Amino acid sequence: MSFFLEVLIGGLLAGVMYTMVALGFVLIYKASGVFNFAQGAMVLFAALTFVTLSEHGLAFPWALAASVAVMLVLAVAIERVVLRPLVNAPPMALFLATLGLAFVLEGLAQLLYGTQVHGLDLGISDAPIHGLPIEVSRFDLLAAGIAAALVATLGVLFQTTRAGVGLRAVADDPLAAVAVGLDLPRLWAIAWGGAGVVALVAGLLWGARVGVQFSLSLVVLKALPVLIIGGFSSIGGVIAGGLIVGASEKLAEVYVGSHLGGGTETWFPYVLAVAFLLARPTGLFGERLVERV
């Protein structure tokens, strides 16, 4: 039983990490209806920026501030160069454009910062905490705490600030939002900037775990099933989705996958997501789509 619990908790904590990446998607999807495939590349770019700055001797707070600044500038640039010319383009064109963007960002990140693996030490030990009935790593718990704080902050920002209310209005009905005088390009830049900051946090936590390297960019592939299960437009949904994906893929790998030769984690979340799609196409918490002709 305690082995089951350990696997379950390990999976849930991995799910927290997936949620962090998926959060960035939701921010952008809510504000601009764009399915941003470049979120993983943004995670890589942000983490590499931070690591390179700290390796050049910048102290943690300064490196963090500089990386945030870089991500904000990047967000504004993306809005200007990619999104604005594609206003009114079909959703598929926008998705394909973010795929192109992912390639540009991945190439750029490795061109600027090199391709070697960087170690990242946030000064938190990964050792298990003693005195508990099951083994839980201090680092995982802290990551979960940071994720919770991030979600809470985003929730407060969305509910109370002017930009947050504007973003919700745009998510609800872009045309009506423009009609009442909201500055759509500015809100898009804010949403992409927010997603950039979320990507930075996710990149730091993942990077401390597995090293800052190209594979960070691939976490986008883990975030997709999370989004499908949770629903594209709900922050609560991605939390639930992340936990479900994390826990179920670990349990499936341990109890079923080991009999099939292992490595089922690459595809299991997708099969789960397709099953969810067939049963509940809008995800657990997604808005019901009403199609008008």
Added chain:
Amino acid sequence: MTVSSDASAWPSSSDRSETRPPALRTAAWVVAILVATGLLVSLPLLVTDYVLSAILVPVLALGLAGIGQNLITGYAGQLSVGSAAFMSVGAFATYDVHLHVRGIPLLASFAFGGLVAGLVGVFFGLPSLRIRGFYLVVSTLAAQFFVVWLFTKVGWFSDYSASGVISAPRLALAGWDLSSPGGHYWLALMIVAPLTLVGRNLVRGRLGRSWMAVRDMETAAALAGVRTGRAKLLAFGIGSFYCGVAGALWAFTYLGTVEAHGLDLDRSFQVLFIVILGGLGSITGSFIGAAFVILFPVALDQVGSALAGGSVDASLLQNIEKIIFGALVILLLIKQPAGTVRLLQIAWCRVRRWRPRSA
């Protein structure tokens, strides 16, 4: 006479070619087609082995995969990022049927590989009956990851080879040995050319029109009497058939060997880029895109070593290549979503309409 101020991309009925007698135009077409066919068939005598096996054969294979992707995405409007999975199903099925069925003709095993890939494509296209748009990415990604895992973990598919790598059977047609670079090219051409013609006719016919109706507005298509579910599944089936045959060609005429990881998600993206760069909804565009994808890295390498005066770091070139590909995709989506093929059409119309002032 002055240059026409109307820069429209479309040839109008006032074009000079329309005023020629019909018999003459038909004759001109026949001659053009004969010359083109002759040129394509005799290419192995004209170019070096390097051009044949490193450029022409992969362009043919990837162009065919591009057609498959185009049928699914460009014509039927269903977003798929699983082309490489269907290619790898085709390659492995071709390999296995050739291995286990004694004396099966080479072309039959290619057809079998395509059919199996088509069935797998229909299966992973099933969710398209319920879900739309980029949700479908998830289903095709499931195909991508599952197929790679399956072919790596289940030894039967690769005949229990320790490395999971399968190698090409001896390529011969009715006693005619095709193992030279020229033979590889002829085999690829023999398979790709008829399939291209079939694809071209498919998209112009009833089925192609129903695909485009589904792509442009599914509800309206259903109201107009198109059986949308059938159209979508057929797009997945036929498109994956093309990808499957392309995968077998890629494995056996280009690489000679293939492993599951050689046809991974990156290859799927490459095929998707071929279609975007060449032209969504264009058969010709698939080959233009494939030629670009194959030739560009070669050209970049040449330019790089010419500028640096020696060999250039491979990873540097790879990153530059990624940036340029991504930027080109974005640029084309903004400036010309119909792809390079439309740019060429526009250029061709400008040339045709251009008359010297003094004439």
